[in-house]
Amino acid sequence: MIDTLPPGLLLIAGGLLVPLLRGRVRAALLLLLPVVTLWWIWHLPEGAPVAGQYFGYDLVPVRVDALSRLFATVFSFMAFAGGLFAMRQARTVELAAAFAYAGSALGAVFAGDLLTLFVFWELMAVTSAMVIWSAGTQGAYAAGMRYVVVHLLGGVVLMAGVIAYVKTTGDAGFNVLDHPGAARWLILAGFLVNAGAPPLSAWVADAYPEGSPSGTVFLSAFTTKTAVYALIRGFPGEQALLFFGLYMAVYGIIYALLENDMRRILSYSIVNQVGFMVTAVGIGTPLALNGAAAHAFAHIIYKGLLLMSAGSVFYQTGNRKCTDLGGLFQSMPVTTICGTIGALAISAFPLTSGFVTKSMINLSAANQHLMLVWFILVAASAGVFLHAGIKFPWFVFFQKDSGLRPPDPPANMRWAMYLFSFLCIGLGVYPAPLYRILPYPVDFVPYTASHLVSQTQLLLFAGLAFFVMLPMMQRTLTVTLDFDWFYRRLGPALVRGGVVVWDGVQSGITRGAVGLYRGAVGWLERHHGLEGTFSRTWPTGSMVVWVAVLLTAYLLLEFLGVT
């Protein structure tokens, strides 16, 4: 029984308990739940026991293997650090929703059948929207609405795919989905919506930055990485993913370069990083899939760290725009150093987690002789340093002095940043424990002289490009139009235009009908009205005249002898 009980339910139940508790008890619960969950995950036996049936299809709520355990492990890390970061500052509803969200993500990665997967998938959409809304601003409300619409749309596509796939194959198991047909493409599309793939990529940078300082930290971790997990599980080696992944990697850089809001910069960079992982799934070799999984693991930690440091700045200053920030290193040293460690890790500098994970992806492209893919990935690696590695810390903590002198954030927020900074460097210096829990055996050595020289050369010259081109990088008070323009501007405009046209048509029809009616009534009135030709009263006198005329005519005819 305990083997088929999803560990994610513990976090969901714990999240529901949060509103009932206060103070130290609540803090203890928030820290204890992820630890117990982690213990639980690592004490589950490997396998996929059937728990029951649903319309004759086997339900496998808990499938334990290296891949699901890896993602569940890093999700538990994130729940712990996120809980620590948020526990004293976030609103109750946010903490409850965030833990339920983390639990749903755990449920999704342990799901051994498509039906269970779908249930947790939808639960994630709802709970994550609540995390956005709990920021309590008008902007968060609107962005959360758009977020929900996009994700429910993705959910409907996924559901259609799942039903059709299960029906045609007669098997609900969530394994490699290689049965050809439309159902397979629908499932892939459903997964890609959550990964932030084009054309709907805009939801990431639209919704995530609207969360509270801690809400965005939770949001960055689960939805997109659960999608990466689902792609690794269901679509390894799917060639179409190469296109989607490379597009995302480049899109993230270009939009982040144009962006002014620091948390939106980091959101675009989520799409960029997930692009690397999606590309790796498209390559599909064991090295590539290991790279995708390992990079997702490292990414959750350094992206969480980056958004914690951005969240600390937001919490302390109330500002999110680069144009309002700068010079904060003088009064926020801890936030600056931790943010910079996150920035170095995302850039894959030697001795950080990104260095030991992203290189697996790039190498796997080279090993398959995918020359174009490799060249784009290397250019995108340089671009990561440009848009996230330097741009974020430079414009927030250095550049011109904004005159703001806020102190570092409260202790629990600082400790969460220490913890993730430690992990970013720890995994980079000693990657062996991570390599041991990857889905395939690892035969990869990150620290070679060749790799060290090539990577530092690439990154430092990307840095040189940043400072040489700095005049072109100055921040402006702008947003950049994205696909969301279609549903935020064009759609409403079309509806408004349609309403205007319809109003015109309607009033035209009304006016025409009234005109026609009036015309008909007028005509009738003219001919049959009181003074009309056909309804005039004829005086008796004129009748007598006419009778006299007739009689006279008869008389005349008689005299003339006609008859």
Place this chain on the structure above:
Amino acid sequence: MNGTHWLVRPKTIRWIWRIFIAVLALTVLAQLGVHIHPHFEVDAWFAFYAVYGFGTCVIMIVGAKLLGVVLKRKDTYYDD
């Protein structure tokens, strides 16, 4: 707290630039001693990663700038 922080004084910044350029040179010169394992011939060329990293970044910045001409709007664009 009087005056500017030592890290942002022009003198310090000049030194940071000098050290940065020295490190840049060092990463390229390191190739004299370290053979970079090539995947596709060109990537073993001398200073390939330096040129490629710098070049692609310049292209991305200029490309973003050009795209920005078409796609950038005031940040109050969606507020109404």
